[in-house]
Amino acid sequence: MGSKDGLYWCMLLVVHILVSFTMLLSDASEITSLMTFKASLVNAEALNDWDPNVAPCNLTKVNWKGVMCGKDGSVFGLRLENMGLNGSIDMDTLAGLPGIRTLSFANNSFQGAIPDVSKIGMLRGIYLSNNNFSGVIRDDMFSGLKWMRRVELQNNKFTGRIPRSLTGLNILVDLKMQDNGFEGEIPDFEQKSLTVNFANNKLSGPIPQGLKDQNPSSFAGNKVCGQPLTTPCRIPTGKHIHKTLIVAVVTILGVLVIIGMVLLICQTRRRPTNGYKNQQTIKLSKNNPYKTSKKELQMHSDEEDNYKRSPNSGRLQFVRNDRQRFDLPDLLRASAEVLGGGSFGSSYKAALNDGPAVVVKRFKEMNNVRKEEFYVHLTRLGRFSHPNLLPIVAFYYKKDEKLLITDYAQNGSLASHLHGKRKPNEPGLDWPARLNIIKGVAQGLNYLYKQLPHLSIPHGHLKSSNVLLDKVFNPLLADYALVPIINKHHAREFMVAYKSPEYAYHDRTTNKTDVWCLGILILEMLTGKFPANYLKQGKGGSSDLETWVNSVVREEWTGEVFDKEMKVTRNCEGEMLKLLKIGMCCCEWNVESRWDLKMAVEKIEELKEKGSDEEYSSFTSDGDSYSSRAMTDDDLSFSKSVVKR
Known part of the structure; x- marks a missing residue:
């Protein structure tokens, strides 16, 4: 072996030793921080396997209960749920763990004020539900937590107003604050992918426009109004009246301008005198993420128009021409067999008198879908033809009732054959x-x-x-x-x-x-x-x-x-x-x-x-x-x- 080769291997060994030493120091630092944190807890018997002589993580393998390990072997989270823990949550010590990203203390017995989550700037999720936390959360508690995606505070005893700093979390997707004592108006949340739950608090006033597409149940048990609820808001008074008047005046002026432009166009242009109808066209956006063709967009637009003009709205809408036609009264008269209830609704087998059996599925979770969108999508699916797709035969749309009618599969589901009880000698x-x-x-x-x-x-x-x-x-x-x-x-x-x-x-x-x-x-x-x-x-x-x-x-x-x-x-x-x-x-x-x-x-x-x-x-x-x-x-x-x- 030459001198250069020897020098190379010596340097490689030194690097390996330095890396190993750095990892040992990192493990020791994490162990010290976690053991200090554990000392601040009460009733921590569930954490008895936290051994200071063993690293919390061996790469992704977890050695300590409740610790979450990253790919590099560092601690990136704690999941201390259902352990009967009490005492204080030492956020100062946890902030010393550089890899910490998520903390869950749900379903324990913690009391007092909310832990100061603002001390961990890289935090992505905080889960404090089902404890006895109480008091007012300061308005700037969540300021600067730009990576926060999930906040779960439900079923505690928090009071006061909802912190406005939550509205500044741009990538927040899940906010659960139900079953507390929050009061006042709901702040303006404008995050596009956010799902909220404010049920069973003491909130009042109008629901912000940014939350109008949420599930109505998320606002139950409060004195709020406006969409998505059916309770309209009263005419605003006091400090809101000036803003409302300005909006109204601007809207009226806009309408007047549009009417004037339409009258001007009518006076300067002749209407077409031939017998051809104007064909509806749709301009394609250059940034259209669906890459849909003009022909397809025209077809969808025509389908919406057909549905709006159809006298059969409220009746069964057939999407296949190769199936026997029937209507709701026929289904009601048919002998029915309950097939089961899934996550979307119940399914029934209906045996029509002079036709094959069909399956009727009642959907409970489609209340936010417009009838035109529903019609277009189901009509498109009805055109599909493949030997390994269950054909959609027809559908029914009403605001509170949506049905999907499909063919009946004689041998049931694959799940029933893999996991269900079979008859004796049935292979x-x-x-x-x-x-x-x-x-x-x-x-x-x-x-x-x-x-x-x-x-x-x-x-x-x-x-x-x-x-x-x-x-x-x-x-x-x-x-x-x-x-x-x-x-x-x-x-x-x-x-x-x-x-x-x-x-x-x-x-x-x-x-x-x-x-x-x-x-x-x-x-x-x-x-x-x-x-x-x-x-x-x-x-x-x-x-x-x-x-x-x-x-x-x-x-x-x-x-x-x-x-x-x-x-x-x-x-x-x-x-x-x-x-x-x-x-x-x-x-x-x-x-x-x-x-x-x-x-x-x-x-x-x-x-x-x-x-x-x-x-x-x-x-x-x-x-x-x-x-x-x-x-x-x-x-x-x-x-x-x-x-x-």
């Missing part, structure tokens, strides 16, 4: 059936992507209960493309797309979000296990199912990952392994690393029921694990990548 879904189903699901999803390029999540609610099976067990996607017409708050609470990692951590969906849902569905079909996080309201961020599969793969490739109901044969295990790999690549938490739909569909289409001799893999004699020859080089690299995650 489960074998491997060929499941492979056929996932291929059909991929093709149906691919069709939606092509037909709805303007939607980042063309399906939005892809899960096993929304995959129906026809009489020969071909899959039919249901409840697709509902995001544009579902109440936004309800969608974010219940729809599967909003449980993806990118929405949980970054409050956004992408054109790979439905691919994540597809990946979880693949794992569910292969393992027979239900994704438990789907049962939780609100955000997911990670899948219990994905975590379990990851843990099995981390140890070794074992047969126990696959559902025994698939009736595995000797030469199909290699294909099952390939599909498992596809599923993991589709539900990769990092969006950049996640496969896109095109790649997923191509790989799924390549799968066969049985592998060739070259691809042959088998279980060991006891059926617990794969033999070593089951693993190709590609599979080994995939296994290592999963372990790293």
Whole structure:
């Protein structure tokens, strides 16, 4: 080894030692701060595993209960919920943790004034709900917290006015202040993506214009008025009258100017005397995010006009011409069977006297959708024709009642076959059936992507209960493309797309979000296990199912990952392994690393029921694990990548 090489390796060793020493100092600093913070708490027995001799984080692995670890191994949050904690929350000490971004002390017994969150300038979320905090929150408490996205203060005893500094949080998306004693008027919130809840306080006065599209229930139990409530506001008096008069005068002058211009145009231009109607045209914006063609926009505009002129408003609107026509009285007379109640409403099977059975789904969470928008969107979906989409037959629109009528799938949902109780001697879904189903699901999803390029999540609610099976067990996607017409708050609470990692951590969906849902569905079909996080309201961020599969793969490739109901044969295990790999690549938490739909569909289409001799893999004699020859080089690299995650 030359002198230069020796010098290089010496310098490399020095750098490594310095980095290691820096990490040790960082760990020691975090341990000191957290132990000091713990000392300020009362009834902290739940934190007995906080060992000063062990680092809180080992990269992303959590060693201390309630600590949240970042990718670099630093502490980025505390989630100390449901622990019976009391005492004071030492924000000065927590401010000494440079990586801290989120704090949750929900469902404890803290009392007194709100902790001074302004001391942690990089804070993104503060969760203090269901405690006994009280008193007035100072008006500038949230000033300077430009990264704050979520504030949850509900079910405490706060009083006084809502801090106006909250209106300056430009990226705030979630504000929950219900069930307190806040009083006075609601400040002017203008954040576009904000969801609020001020229910059950002592608020009064008009609801600001920026909140007119919120759920009306968010203002219940107060003395407020104006949209979105049906309670009108009285004519303003006192200090508001001057501003109102100015607005009224300007509006009247504007109307007069417009009337004058119209009269002038009528006098200087002749009306067309020929018999042709003026064709409506729509100018396209250069910044149109949907990239919709002129022809398509013209078609949508014509559909809205048709609906406005239609004498059938309030009746069933059929969107397909190849189905028997019927009306509401026919549905009411038909024998009905309750199929179940989902997150959007109840479904019924209606058997018409002289026609096939249909499914009627009642939607409860579409009250903010205009009838013209509803008509245009459902009419468009009614034109879709694909063997793996559940056809929409008709719909019904009234302000308080919205129905969607679809074909009836004879074999129920995929979820019922994977997780429901079967009759004695009734076989489960074998491997060929499941492979056929996932291929059909991929093709149906691919069709939606092509037909709805303007939607980042063309399906939005892809899960096993929304995959129906026809009489020969071909899959039919249901409840697709509902995001544009579902109440936004309800969608974010219940729809599967909003449980993806990118929405949980970054409050956004992408054109790979439905691919994540597809990946979880693949794992569910292969393992027979239900994704438990789907049962939780609100955000997911990670899948219990994905975590379990990851843990099995981390140890070794074992047969126990696959559902025994698939009736595995000797030469199909290699294909099952390939599909498992596809599923993991589709539900990769990092969006950049996640496969896109095109790649997923191509790989799924390549799968066969049985592998060739070259691809042959088998279980060991006891059926617990794969033999070593089951693993190709590609599979080994995939296994290592999963372990790293």
